[in-house]
Amino acid sequence: MGNFDMLIFVLLIVYSAYKSCEAGVITTSLGSINGNQIGSYQTFKKIPFAKPPIGKLRFQKPMAAEKWEGILNATEYGPACMSNSSTSKSPQKWIDEDCLHINIFTTDTCLSSKNCSVVFYVHGGELVYDSAVMFEDKYLFDTFSSRDVILVIPAFRLGLFSHFVVEDQNVAPNNLALYDILLALEFVKSEIHNFGGSSDRVTAFGHSYGGHVVSVMAFSTEINTDLSYFQRVICMSSVNVWDSLEFEIEKTMRFIQYANCSVPQDLKSRMTSFEQDSYMMECLQDIDSMELLRIQRSLEDEGHPIYSGLVLREPLIQNVLVQDFYEKPKNIPTLTGCTYKELDKFHAYHNIVETLGYENYKECDDKYRDDRKYGRFDLNKHADETFGILAQTKLKVDKQLDKGIPTYFYEYSYPKHPSHTDDLSYIMGVHAFEKDENEIHLAKSYQEMFMNFVKFGEPGGGFEMSTFENSSYFNFYWNETTGEKSSMKTNFEKEIIKYWLKDMFEYDQNITAAKQLKVAITRSAKFNVSEDQLPYLYISMLIIALIFLTGCLVGKICCVQPRDRHLYIQLDGLDHDCYTVKN
Structure with a gap:
């Protein structure tokens, strides 16, 4: 072979390699997109689903993205949304306020069939850290693409950028991150067929606070009422935690003070509350985003509460008491569960009594703290947050079972890596560790069963629907030496559930009854x-x-x-x- 022939041969190889990494062009209602081709898999990243939330759009509801000219380059991840929390173990390398993008992983098979199941993944991080761009492609290919399941990962605003909270929502809406997520779901509903997916086969999936968000959308009477956004739910290791409106406003006012955006006293007396809130918001809108992030981190380092969480408030969330929020779940088949150790290694204080929605917060909290202090019940083996996840997950499962909703409930009990994010690594690849032979089997089981649920509505492999009568659940466990494998079990965390969902609820009801009797006697005496x-x-x-x-x-x-x-x-x-x- 001559030198010229050799050159042609090399160029053909290079060209073939280049073409193998170049996905076909996909046309959407917003414009054409070009992504990456990796074998039979295709990725499309940094697709804008909203206008950049900058300038006067900062702290406002997201607005749908505008159409673009030409072919959008969707081959690389965009920036993560603004975050720099010290509580995160996965800081993001590239952050920007212009971050409302969506990332889609599909396959040639899906693009041909136009009918693949879709997973819409909401990342965790308490709405203050983590991102939609923190995942490695190889793990996502292994879990989703290899089974012809389309994965969608949306971004949403974090920290202060989603937590400018005031009383008047005409100034700025509460729960801004939830509005971002809903607009991303709207994009999936209208565009996912262009990527080979079916909008009638969407599973909303979240872990930790992402699971909280997904759970809120499943139990909210104001969101997804016609089930057109998603039809199945997966919640891993989540607990619904609410902040009061007053608490969120207090945090906002503190930030405004630190940013020197308070309303001058000589103007305040002449301004309505709407005008005062607007003045402070517009002042923050004029400050550079990196400076706002610096102030946020400074407040956090001084020990002030972080800018995170959701508010139990309309219009997206029904305005009810915490204990009443779970009374009207939508008929959405659910796969949910937790690890048996969750957040035990931290043993931080957590407001578990408020999390579970007891009416007499102080009395119930005093009882719990006393019971723990004096060893009346074996409460010291778990952290507050672990109790919160275990008990509230079971509470939500029971509410769904009571309505006849198909619910698959699991617990991960393999002792080597039983913490909060350990089993998430089997699905998403984050917080990975070197697996032993048992964990290799468990990872495969997770992938198979979770994707079976996504595609067919049931996990298979002996993982049956939970039943209320015997509190059944699927125990993820594997031991090659003893031959013990994952299987269905009964009486999920029996003593813990009895303490929190039976004994404490009865105690709470008795306190309420005693208070009502006292009020009735007092009123009767005053009246007669x-x-x-x-x-x-x-x-x-x-x-x-x-x-x-x-x-x-x-x-x-x-x-x-x-x-x-x-x-x-x-x-x-x-x-x-x-x-x-x-x-």
């Missing part, structure tokens, strides 16, 4: 007895007491029988005292 009548009431009570005592004295004097006399009834009906009854 005037201040002038009180002396007569006291005299009447004294007379009744004297009559009672007189009766007792008369009885003592007039009764001459022995004091220890007892009557026994014989079969013939005659009475005999204790001295005449034969042994």
